[in-house]
Amino acid sequence: xxxFAPVKRSEDGQPVRYLIVDDSVFARKNLARMVETxxxxxxxxxxxxVSAISEYDRLTPDIxxxxxxxxxxxxxxxxxxxxxxxxNARIVMVSSVGYQENIVAALQRGARHFVQKPVKPEVLxxxxxxxxxxxxxxxxxxxx
Amino acid sequence: MRMDLIQxxxxxxxxxxxxxxxxxxxxxxxxxxxxxxxxxxxxxEVFLTGEIxxxxxxxxxxxxxxQLASHLGGVEVSxxxxxxxxxxxxxxxxxxxxxxxTALNDQGFHFHVRPPTQHTSExxxxxxxxxxxLVMGFNTSSGNVFMNVALCYHGGPAVERSAVAG
Numbered sequence: 001x002x003x004f005a006p007v008k009r010s011e012d013g014q015p016v017r018y019l020i021v022d023d024s025v026f027a028r029k030n031l032a033r034m035v036e037t038x039x040x041x042x043x044x045x046x047x048x049x050v051s052a053i054s055e056y057d058r059l060t061p062d063i064x065x066x067x068x069x070x071x072x073x074x075x076x077x078x079x080x081x082x083x084x085x086x087x088n089a090r091i092v093m094v095s096s097v098g099y100q101e102n103i104v105a106a107l108q109r110g111a112r113h114f115v116q117k118p119v120k121p122e123v124l125x126x127x128x129x130x131x132x133x134x135x136x137x138x139x140x141x142x143x144x
Numbered sequence: 145m146r147m148d149l150i151q152x153x154x155x156x157x158x159x160x161x162x163x164x165x166x167x168x169x170x171x172x173x174x175x176x177x178x179x180x181x182x183x184x185x186x187x188x189e190v191f192l193t194g195e196i197x198x199x200x201x202x203x204x205x206x207x208x209x210x211q212l213a214s215h216l217g218g219v220e221v222s223x224x225x226x227x228x229x230x231x232x233x234x235x236x237x238x239x240x241x242x243x244x245x246t247a248l249n250d251q252g253f254h255f256h257v258r259p260p261t262q263h264t265s266e267x268x269x270x271x272x273x274x275x276x277x278l279v280m281g282f283n284t285s286s287g288n289v290f291m292n293v294a295l296c297y298h299g300g301p302a303v304e305r306s307a308v309a310g
Contacts, residue, residue: 023259024231024234024235024238025227025231026213026216026217026228026231026232026234026235027235027238029217030216030217030218030235033218069238069242069257069258069259070259071259095242096238096239096240096241096242096243096245096246097242097245097246097257098242098243098246099245099246099247099249099250100249100250101249102246102249116243116246117238117239117242117243118160118163118164118239
Protein backbone atom coordinates (compact mmCIF):
# COMPACT_ATOMS: atom_id res chain seq x y z
CA UNK A 1 0.00 0.00 0.00
CA UNK A 2 1.13 3.55 -0.81
CA UNK A 3 3.09 5.54 1.81
CA PHE A 4 1.42 8.67 3.17
CA ALA A 5 2.80 11.44 5.39
CA PRO A 6 1.05 10.87 8.75
CA VAL A 7 -1.83 13.22 9.52
CA LYS A 8 -1.67 14.26 13.19
CA ARG A 9 -3.84 16.41 15.41
CA SER A 10 -2.27 19.88 15.43
CA GLU A 11 -3.28 20.55 19.06
CA ASP A 12 -1.15 17.75 20.55
CA GLY A 13 0.62 15.97 17.68
CA GLN A 14 -1.25 12.76 18.47
CA PRO A 15 -2.70 10.46 15.77
CA VAL A 16 -6.14 11.34 14.41
CA ARG A 17 -8.68 9.06 16.16
CA TYR A 18 -11.27 7.32 13.97
CA LEU A 19 -14.63 5.65 14.47
CA ILE A 20 -15.42 3.35 11.54
CA VAL A 21 -19.08 2.54 10.89
CA ASP A 22 -20.02 -0.09 8.31
CA ASP A 23 -22.20 -3.20 8.47
CA SER A 24 -19.47 -5.15 6.67
CA VAL A 25 -16.64 -6.39 8.88
CA PHE A 26 -14.56 -6.78 5.73
CA ALA A 27 -15.10 -3.13 4.78
CA ARG A 28 -14.31 -1.97 8.33
CA LYS A 29 -11.03 -3.90 8.34
CA ASN A 30 -10.05 -2.47 4.95
CA LEU A 31 -10.80 1.09 6.05
CA ALA A 32 -8.93 0.52 9.32
CA ARG A 33 -5.88 -0.71 7.43
CA MET A 34 -6.10 2.32 5.15
CA VAL A 35 -6.35 4.97 7.91
CA GLU A 36 -3.48 3.32 9.77
CA THR A 37 -1.30 4.00 6.71
CA UNK A 38 -2.29 7.68 7.18
CA UNK A 39 -0.90 7.52 10.74
CA UNK A 40 -4.41 7.33 12.23
CA UNK A 41 -5.69 5.29 15.15
CA UNK A 42 -8.97 3.36 15.02
CA UNK A 43 -10.55 3.76 18.46
CA UNK A 44 -13.90 2.18 17.70
CA UNK A 45 -16.08 0.36 15.19
CA UNK A 46 -19.84 0.04 14.75
CA UNK A 47 -22.00 -2.05 12.44
CA UNK A 48 -25.11 0.14 12.28
CA UNK A 49 -26.33 3.68 12.87
CA VAL A 50 -27.67 3.08 16.38
CA SER A 51 -24.34 1.70 17.62
CA ALA A 52 -22.53 4.52 15.82
CA ILE A 53 -24.37 7.12 17.92
CA SER A 54 -23.58 5.41 21.22
CA GLU A 55 -19.96 4.80 20.21
CA TYR A 56 -19.58 8.46 19.22
CA ASP A 57 -20.95 9.60 22.59
CA ARG A 58 -18.58 7.23 24.39
CA LEU A 59 -15.40 7.88 22.38
CA THR A 60 -15.74 11.36 20.76
CA PRO A 61 -13.46 10.48 17.84
CA ASP A 62 -11.82 13.11 15.62
CA ILE A 63 -13.36 11.62 12.46
CA UNK A 64 -16.19 9.20 11.72
CA UNK A 65 -16.13 7.18 8.50
CA UNK A 66 -19.79 6.30 8.01
CA UNK A 67 -21.42 3.90 5.54
CA UNK A 68 -24.93 4.79 4.31
CA UNK A 69 -26.79 1.54 3.63
CA UNK A 70 -26.92 -0.28 6.95
CA UNK A 71 -29.50 -2.25 8.96
CA UNK A 72 -31.48 -0.72 11.86
CA UNK A 73 -30.52 2.89 11.17
CA UNK A 74 -28.92 4.17 7.98
CA UNK A 75 -25.81 6.31 7.98
CA UNK A 76 -27.41 9.60 6.95
CA UNK A 77 -29.87 9.50 9.84
CA UNK A 78 -27.11 8.52 12.28
CA UNK A 79 -24.92 11.38 11.01
CA UNK A 80 -27.75 13.84 11.54
CA UNK A 81 -28.31 12.68 15.12
CA UNK A 82 -24.59 12.78 15.94
CA UNK A 83 -24.15 16.29 14.49
CA UNK A 84 -27.25 17.53 16.32
CA UNK A 85 -25.70 16.44 19.62
CA UNK A 86 -22.09 17.28 18.66
CA UNK A 87 -22.08 20.18 16.16
CA ASN A 88 -18.31 19.91 15.60
CA ALA A 89 -18.41 16.24 14.68
CA ARG A 90 -16.47 15.47 11.51
CA ILE A 91 -18.34 12.81 9.60
CA VAL A 92 -17.24 11.50 6.22
CA MET A 93 -19.78 9.34 4.40
CA VAL A 94 -18.16 6.32 2.73
CA SER A 95 -20.61 4.44 0.55
CA SER A 96 -20.99 2.68 -2.78
CA VAL A 97 -24.36 4.40 -3.21
CA GLY A 98 -23.27 7.88 -4.25
CA TYR A 99 -26.07 9.40 -6.30
CA GLN A 100 -26.49 13.13 -6.14
CA GLU A 101 -29.67 13.10 -4.05
CA ASN A 102 -27.97 10.94 -1.41
CA ILE A 103 -24.84 13.09 -1.27
CA VAL A 104 -26.85 16.29 -0.94
CA ALA A 105 -29.00 14.74 1.82
CA ALA A 106 -25.89 13.67 3.74
CA LEU A 107 -24.22 17.07 3.45
CA GLN A 108 -27.42 18.91 4.41
CA ARG A 109 -27.66 16.81 7.55
CA GLY A 110 -24.15 17.62 8.69
CA ALA A 111 -21.72 15.25 6.97
CA ARG A 112 -18.51 17.02 5.96
CA HIS A 113 -17.66 15.00 2.87
CA PHE A 114 -18.51 11.97 0.76
CA VAL A 115 -16.21 9.25 -0.59
CA GLN A 116 -17.51 6.63 -2.99
CA LYS A 117 -16.61 2.96 -2.65
CA PRO A 118 -14.45 1.28 -3.78
CA VAL A 119 -12.29 3.68 -1.79
CA LYS A 120 -9.03 4.82 -3.33
CA PRO A 121 -6.53 5.45 -0.50
CA GLU A 122 -5.19 8.62 -2.12
CA VAL A 123 -8.71 10.05 -2.35
CA LEU A 124 -9.57 9.27 1.27
CA UNK A 125 -6.23 10.71 2.40
CA UNK A 126 -6.93 14.05 0.71
CA UNK A 127 -10.44 14.11 2.18
CA UNK A 128 -9.08 13.45 5.68
CA UNK A 129 -6.61 16.32 5.34
CA UNK A 130 -9.37 18.59 4.05
CA UNK A 131 -11.80 17.65 6.81
CA UNK A 132 -9.19 18.11 9.55
CA UNK A 133 -8.08 21.48 8.06
CA UNK A 134 -6.53 23.64 10.80
CA UNK A 135 -6.98 20.88 13.37
CA UNK A 136 -4.64 18.57 11.50
CA UNK A 137 -1.08 18.66 10.33
CA UNK A 138 1.10 16.35 8.28
CA UNK A 139 4.64 15.31 9.20
CA UNK A 140 6.05 17.06 6.13
CA UNK A 141 4.48 20.30 7.31
CA UNK A 142 2.30 20.47 4.21
CA UNK A 143 -0.56 21.60 6.44
CA UNK A 144 -4.11 20.36 6.34
CA MET B 145 -35.92 -6.82 -19.58
CA ARG B 146 -34.94 -3.23 -20.34
CA MET B 147 -31.27 -3.03 -21.32
CA ASP B 148 -31.00 0.51 -19.94
CA LEU B 149 -31.51 -1.03 -16.50
CA ILE B 150 -28.85 -3.69 -17.12
CA GLN B 151 -26.03 -1.71 -18.69
CA UNK B 152 -25.06 0.11 -15.44
CA UNK B 153 -24.58 -3.27 -13.73
CA UNK B 154 -22.25 -4.44 -16.51
CA UNK B 155 -20.28 -1.17 -16.42
CA UNK B 156 -20.07 -1.21 -12.63
CA UNK B 157 -18.94 -4.85 -12.39
CA UNK B 158 -16.31 -4.19 -15.02
CA UNK B 159 -15.00 -1.06 -13.28
CA UNK B 160 -15.10 -2.30 -9.67
CA UNK B 161 -13.59 -5.73 -10.42
CA UNK B 162 -10.86 -4.24 -12.62
CA UNK B 163 -9.97 -1.67 -9.94
CA UNK B 164 -10.01 -4.20 -7.13
CA UNK B 165 -7.97 -6.78 -8.97
CA UNK B 166 -5.78 -4.34 -10.88
CA UNK B 167 -6.30 -6.42 -14.02
CA UNK B 168 -8.69 -6.45 -16.98
CA UNK B 169 -12.13 -8.06 -16.77
CA UNK B 170 -14.17 -9.39 -19.67
CA UNK B 171 -17.81 -10.34 -19.94
CA UNK B 172 -17.97 -13.93 -21.17
CA UNK B 173 -21.64 -14.87 -21.14
CA UNK B 174 -24.97 -13.07 -21.15
CA UNK B 175 -28.18 -15.08 -21.09
CA UNK B 176 -31.80 -14.88 -20.03
CA UNK B 177 -32.77 -17.32 -17.32
CA UNK B 178 -36.25 -18.66 -16.70
CA UNK B 179 -35.40 -21.44 -14.30
CA UNK B 180 -34.58 -20.85 -10.64
CA UNK B 181 -31.01 -19.71 -10.14
CA UNK B 182 -28.58 -22.39 -8.98
CA UNK B 183 -25.77 -21.07 -6.83
CA UNK B 184 -22.28 -21.77 -8.18
CA UNK B 185 -20.04 -20.71 -5.33
CA UNK B 186 -20.05 -18.03 -2.64
CA UNK B 187 -23.00 -15.70 -3.20
CA UNK B 188 -24.58 -12.52 -1.89
CA GLU B 189 -28.07 -11.20 -2.59
CA VAL B 190 -29.24 -7.59 -2.74
CA PHE B 191 -32.88 -6.44 -2.93
CA LEU B 192 -34.07 -3.22 -4.57
CA THR B 193 -37.34 -1.45 -3.76
CA GLY B 194 -39.06 1.53 -5.37
CA GLU B 195 -39.58 2.32 -9.06
CA ILE B 196 -37.21 -0.52 -9.82
CA UNK B 197 -37.83 -3.66 -7.80
CA UNK B 198 -36.17 -7.03 -7.71
CA UNK B 199 -33.03 -8.77 -6.61
CA UNK B 200 -29.49 -9.32 -7.74
CA UNK B 201 -27.43 -12.37 -6.86
CA UNK B 202 -23.69 -11.91 -7.02
CA UNK B 203 -22.02 -15.30 -7.21
CA UNK B 204 -18.32 -16.18 -7.26
CA UNK B 205 -16.61 -19.57 -7.74
CA UNK B 206 -15.09 -20.64 -4.40
CA UNK B 207 -11.52 -20.52 -5.67
CA UNK B 208 -12.09 -17.10 -7.21
CA UNK B 209 -13.79 -15.87 -4.02
CA UNK B 210 -10.75 -16.85 -1.95
CA GLN B 211 -8.42 -15.06 -4.35
CA LEU B 212 -10.68 -11.99 -4.42
CA ALA B 213 -10.81 -11.88 -0.61
CA SER B 214 -7.01 -12.12 -0.43
CA HIS B 215 -6.51 -9.47 -3.08
CA LEU B 216 -9.07 -7.00 -1.76
CA GLY B 217 -8.24 -7.57 1.90
CA GLY B 218 -4.48 -7.39 1.41
CA VAL B 219 -3.95 -10.54 3.48
CA GLU B 220 -3.58 -14.21 2.56
CA VAL B 221 -6.98 -15.90 2.89
CA SER B 222 -7.64 -19.66 2.66
CA UNK B 223 -10.77 -21.68 1.87
CA UNK B 224 -11.17 -22.37 5.59
CA UNK B 225 -11.69 -18.66 6.32
CA UNK B 226 -15.39 -19.04 5.45
CA UNK B 227 -16.61 -15.89 7.17
CA UNK B 228 -13.96 -13.66 5.66
CA UNK B 229 -14.56 -15.01 2.16
CA UNK B 230 -18.34 -14.55 2.45
CA UNK B 231 -17.85 -11.05 3.88
CA UNK B 232 -15.57 -10.15 0.97
CA UNK B 233 -18.13 -11.35 -1.58
CA UNK B 234 -20.89 -9.37 0.19
CA UNK B 235 -18.78 -6.23 0.20
CA UNK B 236 -17.89 -6.65 -3.47
CA UNK B 237 -21.59 -7.11 -4.27
CA UNK B 238 -22.33 -3.97 -2.27
CA UNK B 239 -19.76 -1.96 -4.23
CA UNK B 240 -20.78 -3.22 -7.68
CA UNK B 241 -24.51 -2.95 -7.12
CA UNK B 242 -24.16 0.35 -5.23
CA UNK B 243 -22.28 1.93 -8.13
CA UNK B 244 -24.91 0.69 -10.60
CA UNK B 245 -27.70 2.01 -8.37
CA THR B 246 -25.89 5.36 -8.28
CA ALA B 247 -25.81 5.54 -12.08
CA LEU B 248 -29.49 4.58 -12.38
CA ASN B 249 -30.60 7.09 -9.73
CA ASP B 250 -28.63 9.83 -11.47
CA GLN B 251 -30.50 8.90 -14.68
CA GLY B 252 -33.80 9.60 -12.90
CA PHE B 253 -34.86 6.17 -11.61
CA HIS B 254 -35.82 6.44 -7.97
CA PHE B 255 -35.39 3.37 -5.81
CA HIS B 256 -33.68 2.13 -2.71
CA VAL B 257 -31.10 -0.58 -2.13
CA ARG B 258 -31.05 -2.86 0.91
CA PRO B 259 -27.82 -4.07 2.53
CA PRO B 260 -26.41 -7.26 0.96
CA THR B 261 -27.09 -10.58 2.64
CA GLN B 262 -25.34 -13.89 2.19
CA HIS B 263 -27.16 -16.13 -0.27
CA THR B 264 -26.65 -19.63 1.08
CA SER B 265 -29.50 -21.67 -0.40
CA GLU B 266 -28.56 -23.82 -3.37
CA UNK B 267 -31.39 -22.43 -5.44
CA UNK B 268 -32.81 -18.93 -5.76
CA UNK B 269 -36.40 -17.96 -6.46
CA UNK B 270 -37.68 -18.61 -9.96
CA UNK B 271 -38.02 -15.60 -12.20
CA UNK B 272 -41.49 -14.66 -13.43
CA UNK B 273 -42.94 -12.74 -16.36
CA UNK B 274 -42.44 -9.57 -14.33
CA UNK B 275 -38.93 -10.33 -13.22
CA UNK B 276 -36.99 -12.01 -15.99
CA UNK B 277 -33.48 -12.79 -14.87
CA LEU B 278 -30.41 -11.95 -16.87
CA VAL B 279 -27.27 -13.88 -15.98
CA MET B 280 -23.91 -12.27 -16.71
CA GLY B 281 -20.65 -14.18 -16.49
CA PHE B 282 -17.40 -12.25 -16.07
CA ASN B 283 -13.92 -13.62 -16.51
CA THR B 284 -11.38 -12.14 -14.11
CA SER B 285 -7.76 -12.88 -13.28
CA SER B 286 -9.05 -14.59 -10.12
CA GLY B 287 -11.70 -16.73 -11.83
CA ASN B 288 -15.36 -16.58 -12.79
CA VAL B 289 -17.88 -14.13 -11.35
CA PHE B 290 -21.62 -14.29 -12.08
CA MET B 291 -24.38 -11.78 -11.61
CA ASN B 292 -28.05 -12.77 -11.84
CA VAL B 293 -30.21 -9.69 -12.23
CA ALA B 294 -34.02 -9.99 -11.89
CA LEU B 295 -35.68 -6.58 -11.98
CA CYS B 296 -38.98 -5.06 -12.91
CA TYR B 297 -39.74 -1.43 -13.52
CA HIS B 298 -42.84 0.19 -11.98
CA GLY B 299 -42.36 3.89 -12.71
CA GLY B 300 -42.94 6.12 -15.72
CA PRO B 301 -40.25 6.73 -18.31
CA ALA B 302 -37.43 8.29 -16.33
CA VAL B 303 -35.82 10.02 -19.29
CA GLU B 304 -39.04 11.75 -20.29
CA ARG B 305 -39.72 12.76 -16.69
CA SER B 306 -36.27 14.25 -16.16
CA ALA B 307 -36.57 16.09 -19.50
CA VAL B 308 -39.85 17.66 -18.37
CA ALA B 309 -38.30 18.53 -15.02
CA GLY B 310 -35.69 20.47 -16.90
